[in-house]
Structure formats: C-alpha cells, structure tokens
Amino acid sequence: xxxxxKYFKLNLNSTTKxxxxxxxxxxxxxxxxxxxxxxxxxxxxxxxxxxxSESCGSHNEAKVSDQEFFEAAIDAAIGDERKKDGFxxxxxxxxxxxxxxxxxxASLLIGAGAVSTSCSxxxxxxxxxxxxxxxxxxxxxxxxxxxxxxxxxxxxxxxxSYQLRKKKNINMSxxxxxxxxLFGYAFNISKCQxxxxxxxxxxxxxxxxxxxxxxxxxxxxxKDGKGFKFDEADxxxxxxxxxxxHFYMGTQCFHCDNPPxxxxxxxxxxxxxxxxxxVIDYDWCVGCRYCMAACPYDGRRFNWSTPEVPEEEVNxxxxxxGNRMRKKGVMEKCTFCVQRSRAGKNxxxxxxxxxxxxxxxxxxxxxxxxxxxxxxxxxxxxxxxLGTEPKFWYFMD
Amino acid sequence: MNRxxxxxxxxxxxxxxxxxxxxxxxxxHSLTDKIEGESKNYHGxxxxxxxxxxGIESIEITEGNHTFLIPERKxxxxxxxxxxxxxxxxxxLKSNDTIKxxxxxxxxxxxxxxxxxxxxxxxxDDMDNLKSLTGSTIDFNRSYQLCSQCHSKQFEDWKGGxxxxxxxxxxxxxxxxxxxxxxxxHKPGFDTRWPARFNTQKVKERx
Numbered sequence: 001x002x003x004x005x006k007y008f009k010l011n012l013n014s015t016t017k018x019x020x021x022x023x024x025x026x027x028x029x030x031x032x033x034x035x036x037x038x039x040x041x042x043x044x045x046x047x048x049x050x051x052x053s054e055s056c057g058s059h060n061e062a063k064v065s066d067q068e069f070f071e072a073a074i075d076a077a078i079g080d081e082r083k084k085d086g087f088x089x090x091x092x093x094x095x096x097x098x099x100x101x102x103x104x105x106a107s108l109l110i111g112a113g114a115v116s117t118s119c120s121x122x123x124x125x126x127x128x129x130x131x132x133x134x135x136x137x138x139x140x141x142x143x144x145x146x147x148x149x150x151x152x153x154x155x156x157x158x159x160x161s162y163q164l165r166k167k168k169n170i171n172m173s174x175x176x177x178x179x180x181x182l183f184g185y186a187f188n189i190s191k192c193q194x195x196x197x198x199x200x201x202x203x204x205x206x207x208x209x210x211x212x213x214x215x216x217x218x219x220x221x222x223k224d225g226k227g228f229k230f231d232e233a234d235x236x237x238x239x240x241x242x243x244x245x246h247f248y249m250g251t252q253c254f255h256c257d258n259p260p261x262x263x264x265x266x267x268x269x270x271x272x273x274x275x276x277x278x279v280i281d282y283d284w285c286v287g288c289r290y291c292m293a294a295c296p297y298d299g300r301r302f303n304w305s306t307p308e309v310p311e312e313e314v315n316x317x318x319x320x321x322g323n324r325m326r327k328k329g330v331m332e333k334c335t336f337c338v339q340r341s342r343a344g345k346n347x348x349x350x351x352x353x354x355x356x357x358x359x360x361x362x363x364x365x366x367x368x369x370x371x372x373x374x375x376x377x378x379x380x381x382x383x384x385x386l387g388t389e390p391k392f393w394y395f396m397d
Numbered sequence: 398m399n400r401x402x403x404x405x406x407x408x409x410x411x412x413x414x415x416x417x418x419x420x421x422x423x424x425x426h427s428l429t430d431k432i433e434g435e436s437k438n439y440h441g442x443x444x445x446x447x448x449x450x451x452g453i454e455s456i457e458i459t460e461g462n463h464t465f466l467i468p469e470r471k472x473x474x475x476x477x478x479x480x481x482x483x484x485x486x487x488x489x490l491k492s493n494d495t496i497k498x499x500x501x502x503x504x505x506x507x508x509x510x511x512x513x514x515x516x517x518x519x520x521x522d523d524m525d526n527l528k529s530l531t532g533s534t535i536d537f538n539r540s541y542q543l544c545s546q547c548h549s550k551q552f553e554d555w556k557g558g559x560x561x562x563x564x565x566x567x568x569x570x571x572x573x574x575x576x577x578x579x580x581x582x583h584k585p586g587f588d589t590r591w592p593a594r595f596n597t598q599k600v601k602e603r604x
Contacts, residue, residue: 180442182432188559196592203594213598236603238595257428344444344568356560356579361567364436369558369571371436377559389428397554 126164133161143281143320144271154283155320162325170316172324175342177275183336183391184276184363186373187250190397191357194219194241194248201352202252205337206323207315209307216301216334217252217349228382250358252349253278253299253334254382254390261291261300270331276363276391277338279321280331287329296383297390300333336360363391442568449565450572456538463556466572468564470538477537479524487521506584518543518582544576 095103140146140154151174162170199217208214220233224245242248259278262270269284270291292300306328318324319339326332337347341360345351350358361370373379379393425431454469471477482499483490490496507513520528527535527543535542545552554560561579564572576582 178442178444180435180439181444182435184432186559191560193587194592195590196594200593211598213596215596236596236599238592240589241592242589257431341567342444344446344449344566346563346565346567350563350567353562354579356562356574359558361558362442363432364439365442365569366436366439367569367571368567369563369573370567371432372557373559374432376557377554391428395559397550397560 130161130164133157133164137161137283140283142268142284144268151320158320158324166311168311168314168316170314170318170324172318172320173339173342174320177273177277178342179274180362180364181275182363183255183341184361184370184374185255185336185392186359186370186377186379187392187394188355188357188359188397189247189249189394191355192219192248192250192353193355193357194221194237194243194246195354197352197354198250198349198358201348202334204313205315205340205348206335207307207309207318207325208301208332209303209305209326210310210313211308212303212305214301214303214307214332216299217250218298219248219250221246221248249394250349251297251299251382252392253295253336254297254388254392255334255336257389257391258387260294260296260386260388264290264294266290273321275342277321277336277341278333279335279338280333281321282324282326282330282332285330287331289331291331296386296388300331303328303330303332444568446566446568446570446572450570453564453572455564455572458539458541460556466564466570467538467541467575468572468578470540470575470577474537477525483524503583506586507582540582541576544582 137154137157141150143151143154146154155172155174159170159172162168196219199215199219202208202217203210203215206216208216218235220230220235221237221241221243222229222233224247226232228249237243255272255276255278257272257276259270259272262272262278266288267284267286269286270278270280272278287302289302292302303326307326309325314325315323317339319335319342322335322338337345337349340347346360347358350360359370359373361368363370363374365371373395374393377395379395381390381393384390425434450466454472455466456469457464457466476482505514517530518527520526520532520534523534525537527537527540529535529543530546541552541555551560555573555576558571558573561576562574564574
C-alpha cells in the first residue's frame, strides 16, 4: 500500500499527474474501479484504490496509460458535473419529461404553499402571523446559547402563538438562575404516608399529559424491615394508606450536580443551570431518549404522544424551561417547578404534601431549613456511590 | 550528578506539582465541598418570600438560635376571647341546662386519661390562656410551648425546620406553620385515607 497520504491527496480535477508508476487512483472505496481488465492481476505493486482489500482488479500496465485511466475513472464517477459548476449542476441536468414534471410540481406546491400563507389576501392576519411565528420558532437556536433578547423574543412568540391558537392568555417567564442560590431537597421517609397529594399537585402544576397519565413523582410503598427494595416495592398502590407494615418514599428527578443525563445528550438540549436545576429545552430536544437511559433514578419521562391537557386545567403560569406545553417526541421531567422556585415559592409537591415530609430550600444559605436538616439529621442519598451527586436527600425522624 | 542538575530537577517537580494540583475556582471534589465553599460568602439573595407572606398575619418567635415567623392564632379561633362565654365558673355553666351547649364535638384523643385531661392545658380560672404543666401562663399564639413540654424531639426538629411545613416559599424570611396549624390539639393523630390518585395507565403498561 502506498500509504494513507493518498486518501487525502486525491484530487479529482488534478492537473498534477499521479507519480507512482504502478498505482491505480480510483477514489472508489468499494474496490471496484471500472477500468477494463481481462485477468486478475497477480501484481504485488501497490494499489491505491480506497479499498484495503487486494482485489482491486485494475492493474494492467500495458494496455492503459495512467493518465487515460485516471480520466476514464473520473468520467465514470462524476461524469458531466466535472465541467459544470454551481447552478449548472442543478439546472442543466439531463432528465426525462416525467422527472422534470414531477420535480416542477413538487417545488411549485411548496412555493405556492409558502406564498399563499404569507402573501394571500384571503387568509387572515392571524394565519399569516401564525405562519411567521412557526417559521421563526422552527429556526431559533438553543435556549442555552440565546441572548436575553432572543429569550424574551421566543417567550413572546410562544405566548402569542398560544393566544392565536387557543384564544387564551398565558404568562410565560424566562427568569434566569439567581446568584447565590443552589436548590436542594430533603425527603423525610418517616413522615411520608403515601397520600400521593404531591403527585396530583405535580401533574396539575406542570401540565403533564393526562392521556398517558404521566407522573414525574413515584411513591414507592415498601415493606418494613426489607429496606430499599425497589423491585419489590409497589409504586402504584390503591388502598387506604398508610398500610400496616409499610413505609413510603418518593423518587423524582434528583437534579444531580454531576448529571449523567446531561453528558449523554447528543444535542445539548439538557443542561444544569447555575442554581442547580437540570432543565430541558423542549424545542431543541430530538427525542433520542439517551438521557432516559442514562438516568440511574428513572427521573425522566418521554412524550410518546402529543400531551393533552383540558383547556380549563392548563396552568397558565409557565416558564420556558418548566411547565410550558410540550410536544410529541420530547423528554420532560421534574424541574423543581422552576416557574415557582425561581419566584421564591416552594415546588408544588412541597406545598401539597400534608405531612411535611418534603423540605425544599437554598443549600447556600447557612440559615435555611434545608441546611439544618443536612447538618443535623442523618441524611443519605440514593446510589451515592455513582458519583452523580443528587441534590435530594432522604432522612428519618 | 552535580548540584545544578538537582536544583533543576527539583524545580521542575515543584512546578509540575504546583500546576497539577491547581483547581479552577468552581471545582470541588464533592457536592458538600461545593455547598460549604460557595456558602462562605453568602449574603442573601434577591429572592424573598415577603410578597407571598403579604396578608398572612404572623408573629415572630425566637427559640434557641432560630428566629422565624409563625401564623397568628387568636384571630383564627372563632369565638376568642373565651371569656366572652366563660364569665362564670365551669361547674355552673355545665349544670345550667338553659344555655346553649358548647364544645360538644370535642372528644379528647390525645394520650390517655391518666396522662392528660382538659385541665392539663386549659385553666378553668383563666380561660383566655393556656397553662403549662407547672401552672404558668401560655399565650394561645405560642401554643407550641405547650406541646414542646412532652414532644421535645419534634420541637427540636420543628425549630430547625425538619418537622412541619413552611407557610409560603422557601426564601427568607422563614415562616413556618405551628403545631396546631396541622394537628388538632384534641386529636393530634391522623386517620388513614385513600391516596389522591391511581394510575390506570401504568397498570396497562405493565400487564
């Protein structure tokens, strides 16, 4: 083999002749360059066609000169396009009538569609605006990289879009993380009674899909004396609680400080904010569900269908990274109710819990109750040895 | 090897060590280190609960190292002051059949009768206040002082914030519910009840 350099030096329009005497220069990786050969060449000389196999059957030094062979190979590969450039490659293409008509019709339809929505006098202003909003939303960037103006703009578009579609006003925020705040959560296992008021509050607050009954929080009913056996626990019980001989514990997104879900996202649609919240840009997510697989706590949920919430139940107090309406095929999860927590309120689950088992606060405030719990109670976290550093502690009375 | 080489090698090692051990400012070994490190220069945040607490009447209490707000109580009691009815001694009120019956719905289910009865907490001679085990006066607004006589462990947790609920948000100023905001003092336990929801979809998915 003549060395790897050849792959990079290959120049199809080259005026410089290939120098190696007995090498073939087809750029084909399949090893089947199309020069005419009568017998498999038993030559040990180097073969420069992309394939590493030795079956490049084109060594025929006597019949074809290198230069001629080179030209022929290129002609076979790219043909006319070699002489054309830019527009000519697209417009001066030989095609039969059928293909021509087909392509013309298709492009006409697309063009007509775009023109009719944007320029038509018969369609209303609303439709045009909707089309304009959809267009701009389609081509906006990643929220993480947006400037404040761009963030405000996309929020305004989403609010306007909702107004146009549903004739209702929503209130959407793009409030950023505040300095000197790191959110943390503590869960008292001895207090939780399994009432599931938190789950209900969460679903209502965060506009989760009612059809698939998506829930961010899971309450596990565990047998006393068995310890944390998630495989034996029941997270979908329906009987009077607390049941004799059982204890209850809740799991949700733990907002890890070293979140594995963020690392695996191929498009950086999920990230950790400065206040510790792990959030998702629903408009950037491609729905590959890598994060779902990477999460060791089953904290993430996927929208298999378009989420539906009855109009009168929609929580209209929304945040771009939080409970705004999602679409089909994107991930979502608990955000510690970013729309509430960044406004100083407790997450919906904390507020709804009738037992006081849930404690939420600022980990950086030495006088906060969450800090008192961490410093004075015997706290632990789930799967601590994974190094994910969840900001969600469990403790007992 | 001569001295110069030694010094050179030592210098290199020193440089290597000093650079390789250097952390960037935001790097911590663990979350607890991060919390400790970043909270050293904590001087409050711009988020406050004050707006959320507007319209909620509260009183400030200081217990141990903790100072926080609890909801005002007396105005929430329907017929306070008690002396509006309790002008005469209890015995007299009880024996008189002509006056409207009161507190008939209160059944004491708090400890057993050996430990507690009405006058463990109430004072027949001073109905407008509660009384401690030793007979000193406790204001209705600070009824937690009464509870803490026996429930000292819960009291510690409550002061720190591990027991009970906050009134509004997480942000300072802290406002916590007091004992009687969740527990009925005459029947402090809770009954079993049905969960708020049941996920039928989950059942289908797991079939």
